[in-house]
Amino acid sequence: MPSIDAVQKDIIEEFEILGDDKESTIFYIMELGDKLPAFPDKEKTEENIIKGCQSKVWLTTDLRDGQVYFLADSNTDITKGLISLLIRVLSGRKAKEILDADLYFIEKIGMGNIIGSQRSNGLAAMIKQMKLFALAYQSKIDA
Amino acid sequence: MQDLADITDQKRKELDLAQIRRKFPVLDQKVNGKPLAYFDNAATTQKPDQVIDALKHYYENDNSNIHRGAHTLASRATELFEKTRNSLKSFINAPSAEEVIFTKGTTDSINLVASTFGKKFIKAGDEVIISTMEHHSNIVPWQMLCEQNDAQLKIIPVSDSGELDLQAYKQLLSAKTKLVAVVHASNALGTINPVKTMIDLAHEQGARFLVDGAQSAAHLNVDVQELDCDFFAFSAHKMYGPTGVGVLYGKRELLESMPPYQGGGEMIHEVTFAKTTYNEIPYKFEAGTPNIADVIAFDAALAFINDLGKDAIRNQEAKLLNHAFERCAAIKGFVPVGTARDKVSVLSFTINNMHAFDVGMMLDASGIAVRTGHHCTQPLMNRFGIEGTVRASFAVYNTIEEIDRLYESLARIAKRKN
Numbered sequence: 001m002p003s004i005d006a007v008q009k010d011i012i013e014e015f016e017i018l019g020d021d022k023e024s025t026i027f028y029i030m031e032l033g034d035k036l037p038a039f040p041d042k043e044k045t046e047e048n049i050i051k052g053c054q055s056k057v058w059l060t061t062d063l064r065d066g067q068v069y070f071l072a073d074s075n076t077d078i079t080k081g082l083i084s085l086l087i088r089v090l091s092g093r094k095a096k097e098i099l100d101a102d103l104y105f106i107e108k109i110g111m112g113n114i115i116g117s118q119r120s121n122g123l124a125a126m127i128k129q130m131k132l133f134a135l136a137y138q139s140k141i142d143a
Numbered sequence: 144m145q146d147l148a149d150i151t152d153q154k155r156k157e158l159d160l161a162q163i164r165r166k167f168p169v170l171d172q173k174v175n176g177k178p179l180a181y182f183d184n185a186a187t188t189q190k191p192d193q194v195i196d197a198l199k200h201y202y203e204n205d206n207s208n209i210h211r212g213a214h215t216l217a218s219r220a221t222e223l224f225e226k227t228r229n230s231l232k233s234f235i236n237a238p239s240a241e242e243v244i245f246t247k248g249t250t251d252s253i254n255l256v257a258s259t260f261g262k263k264f265i266k267a268g269d270e271v272i273i274s275t276m277e278h279h280s281n282i283v284p285w286q287m288l289c290e291q292n293d294a295q296l297k298i299i300p301v302s303d304s305g306e307l308d309l310q311a312y313k314q315l316l317s318a319k320t321k322l323v324a325v326v327h328a329s330n331a332l333g334t335i336n337p338v339k340t341m342i343d344l345a346h347e348q349g350a351r352f353l354v355d356g357a358q359s360a361a362h363l364n365v366d367v368q369e370l371d372c373d374f375f376a377f378s379a380h381k382m383y384g385p386t387g388v389g390v391l392y393g394k395r396e397l398l399e400s401m402p403p404y405q406g407g408g409e410m411i412h413e414v415t416f417a418k419t420t421y422n423e424i425p426y427k428f429e430a431g432t433p434n435i436a437d438v439i440a441f442d443a444a445l446a447f448i449n450d451l452g453k454d455a456i457r458n459q460e461a462k463l464l465n466h467a468f469e470r471c472a473a474i475k476g477f478v479p480v481g482t483a484r485d486k487v488s489v490l491s492f493t494i495n496n497m498h499a500f501d502v503g504m505m506l507d508a509s510g511i512a513v514r515t516g517h518h519c520t521q522p523l524m525n526r527f528g529i530e531g532t533v534r535a536s537f538a539v540y541n542t543i544e545e546i547d548r549l550y551e552s553l554a555r556i557a558k559r560k561n
Binding site: 020021022023025026027030054055075076077078115 | 175176497498500501504505507508509530559
């Protein structure tokens with residue numbers, strides 16, 4: 001599996017190809033969301049909703065063979081695309097790696113300009129939630 | 144001052160769109176690399192340079208507090224402020240300027256009526272009628288009032304096409320009805336409601352009638368005497384004027400019998416610690432220093448509308464709406480929400496069950512500004528079983544070419560899920 005760093009570099013490269021055209025960028029983000037694995041309806045609970053996002057985002061996690069896996073869904077395609085990027089970078093990694101990850105790709109691809117400040121807060125909330133899950137697993141491992 | 148014949152002549156001729164657009168500096172810009180197409184006019188319209196200039200001119204030349212100062216600037220500011228009130232009197236054909244009260248906006252105007260008329264005249268067991276298509280601003284104040292005074296809120300249902308059920312309205316009306324508060328033109332659907340008929344029916348039962356004119360004042364001819372409404376509320380910023388200014392028209396005998404809204408300066412006649420006597424209308428309802436600059440600049444917005452003429456404006460906007468509807472109806476997955484026969488220039492729709500926000504973001508990427516969501520009309524969205532819509536609302540400066548761009552973008556967006 002490529003490193004967090006390598007995946008981020010791939011993403012930055014993909015967005016560079018899209019260039020400045022915002023419409024293609026938005027369409028591309030939505031397509032990324034389309035490719036997320038199906039999220040079970042029974043997991044779309046109030047408990048799994050990430051607080052602080054304008055649209056609904058559900059996130060679940062599990063630990064298999066010492067790796068943290070994330071599953072997510074959203075009621076808007078753009079948000080789904082955004083979280084798919086985070087999943088691509090962070091899912092299937094050790095809790096410590098997730099905690100230590102510096103997600104510089106978000107700034108590099110100009111996400112703030114693409115989604116605006118309100119959405120950026122939502123994106124930050126998603127990252128925070130993913131890191132919180134990782135922290136919970138890490139403290140279990142450390143205990 | 145132009146003479147009447149000139150003005151009438153001007154109203155008859157086709158609007159010169161290029162000339163109108165030049166008056167709106169904000170329209171001349173690129174958004175995300177594409178020319179801006181501003182279709183969020185039901186939220187707020189853009190401002191012509193004469194409004195912007197009036198604001199600047201006021202602060203550079205006349206700035207002063209009004210109604211009090213013994214100096215020249217104060218009397219100049221007062222005169223300009225009252226000039227807007229007089230223009231509004233003509234604009235809505237109010238019997239007198241004293242029946243025109245300045246507020247912060249339509250929401251404030253409605254809250255004023257709920258807090259004063261409502262407090263005094265709506266008692267336990269009384270009923271207030273509103274409709275399913277009201278903006279939250281014309282729901283929540285009445286809910287709060289009814290809860291406080293132990294009154295009942297009754298709701299007029301809406302048909303599938305987005306029209307009020309007048310038969311149901313007649314059945315809701317009774318001697319218990321003290322007030323009916325209904326929107327003139329729906330912000331979410333565009334439906335123009337037959338308020339004149341509804342007002343007459345309410346009056347037969349002795350009920351008072353408030354018209355929420357936020358979406359009609361810039362688009363339809365409003366004559367409060369012909370309507371015979373008891374209250375008419377609207378906002379400057381939805382009619383090419385500045386933000387932060389609203390208007391409440393009320394019939395004199397009602398305004399005089401209502402208690403004041405807020406306490407403070409301006410609204411008093413005499414204050415002693417034993418007793419305060421209140422000022423005459425309209426000042427009784429205008430406590431504190433008002434939004435002087437924006438009220439003064441509002442006059443320039445009224446002049447802008449009057450110069451073009453409401454009929455010419457309505458004609459242009461109807462052309463835009465028809466064109467938008469005809470083109471977009473051809474898109475697979477396009478579902479209009481609100482298909483009333485009589486509409487202001489609002490095109491509300493869903494597309495392929497996509498989330499409205501996604502559509503809004505994709506349109507924005509093409510430089511097209513629309514509103515998405517429930518439009519502060521959640522009960523109405525529930526009625527249609529949807530979370531929200533995409534809303535394109537047109538103003539006099541919009542063009543057929545801009546609407547063609549909307550169509551082309553929507554056609555691309557729709558393909559994503561087809």
